[in-house]
Amino acid sequence: RTLGLVTADLSLHAPSQIAAAVKRRATLAGYNVVMSMPEDGSQAACEAAVAGLLAQRVDALLINVPLEDEAAREIAARSQPLPVLFLDVGHGAPVPSMVFDAAQGAQLGIAHLLALGHRRIACLAGPQESVSARLRHQGWRDALHESGLTPCVEAHGDWSAASGYHHAHAILAARPDAVVVANDQMALGVLHACAEQQIPVPDAISIVGYDDTADSAWFTPALTTVRQDFRVLGEKSVEWLLARLHAAPLAENAITLPVSLIPRHTSG
Ligand code: IPT
Incomplete structure (x- = not known):
């Protein structure tokens, strides 16, 4: 049982912390995570990454790369019939999404x-x-x-x-x-x-x-x-996929996660 994660550049802190959170939650559920990092920001590179994961027979996909609506729609179509959730698309994107506000x-x-x-x-x-x-x-x-x-x-x-x-x-x-x-x-x-x-x-x-x-x-x-609480994103996104895999009818399609201001010492 394996989840596929297509991720933005893991040398950046946010995507690497999201990947860690996804891995942690998936492990808890008895799922393995395989990752793919597209070579650049193009739609073609993202599609190649998705194809690579599909060839490894993943059960579901998380896509954490920035995608325009049309590109996301095409990638969702190519991933059918697997559950797929997008983490970096616009609010009105025509695909299942979980994004910070x-x-x-x-x-x-x-x-x-x-x-x-x-x-x-x-x-x-x-x-x-x-x-x-x-x-x-x-x-x-x-x-x-x-x-x-x-x-x-x-x-x-x-x-x-x-x-x-x-x-x-x-x-x-x-x-x-x-x-x-x-x-x-x-x-x-x-x-x-x-x-x-x-x-x-x-x-x-x-x-x-x-x-x-x-x-x-x-x-x-x-x-x-x-x-942006990356731990919460990792947990909820994996739980969303698991709900889809178990055909739970209640999984919402466009989820927005709240953010909060953390005042420290660079503002005054
Ligand atoms: C977003 C981060 O906020 C930003 O710092 C950068 O790492 C970017 O990812 C890389 O794509 S978080 C994303 C879920 C919008």
């Missing part, structure tokens, strides 16, 4: 900074090819707009700490009061740039991350961030 997460980060009195807010978004990155970015803009504000500067990184560091230079040059960052790894790069330029965090600038990966409480200073 990106609009809520974006709103929480902006509301936190506004409540601290910040008005010049910079946005460091994730890669434009990622659905979740776009939703977080749009959520920030919407939340700022509600207060009559726009981002004072915007950039797109690739989720890595190196890209956060690289883009921090243009962002810090715009002298923002605060930066919302689409993930904790990029926030780590921004913190490094602040330290280098001797810009004190949070006294001169506040930083809010996104993910709350296991290391984020150990950044200097400890990172204020939006928590």
Whole structure:
């Protein structure tokens, strides 16, 4: 009995923590997990990864790579008749999905900074090819707009700490009061740039991350961030597949998981 997991780059913290959580829950249920990591972000690469897992006779599939609606629909069709659940698609995607609430997460980060009195807010978004990155970015803009504000500067990184560091230079040059960052790894790069330029965090600038990966409480200073509970995602996604495998009629098709703000020491 085997579950297949198609996963985004496991050198990134979030996908690796999701994979660990999936593995833990599957083991508990007596299932083995086989993983496949597509070579790039293309639909073809994802389809090849799915085909590879189907050839290994998996019983069900979890897909944790960012996919546009049409690509997800095709992959779901190719996976039939196996149960398949998508973890990184848009809210209205025409496939079974379990996704974190990106609009809520974006709103929480902006509301936190506004409540601290910040008005010049910079946005460091994730890669434009990622659905979740776009939703977080749009959520920030919407939340700022509600207060009559726009981002004072915007950039797109690739989720890595190196890209956060690289883009921090243009962002810090715009002298923002605060930066919302689409993930904790990029926030780590921004913190490094602040330290280098001797810009004190949070006294001169506040930083809010996104993910709350296991290391984020150990950044200097400890990172204020939006928590996506990867353990809960791993548990619930495996349970969803198990319910489908046992033909439980109650399994919902589009599940949104809430996120929460974890205030630590990079905001003030
Ligand atoms: C998303 C993470 O928030 C981000 O940091 C990055 O690791 C990305 O995954 C990789 O695809 S979490 C995902 C379930 C939207």
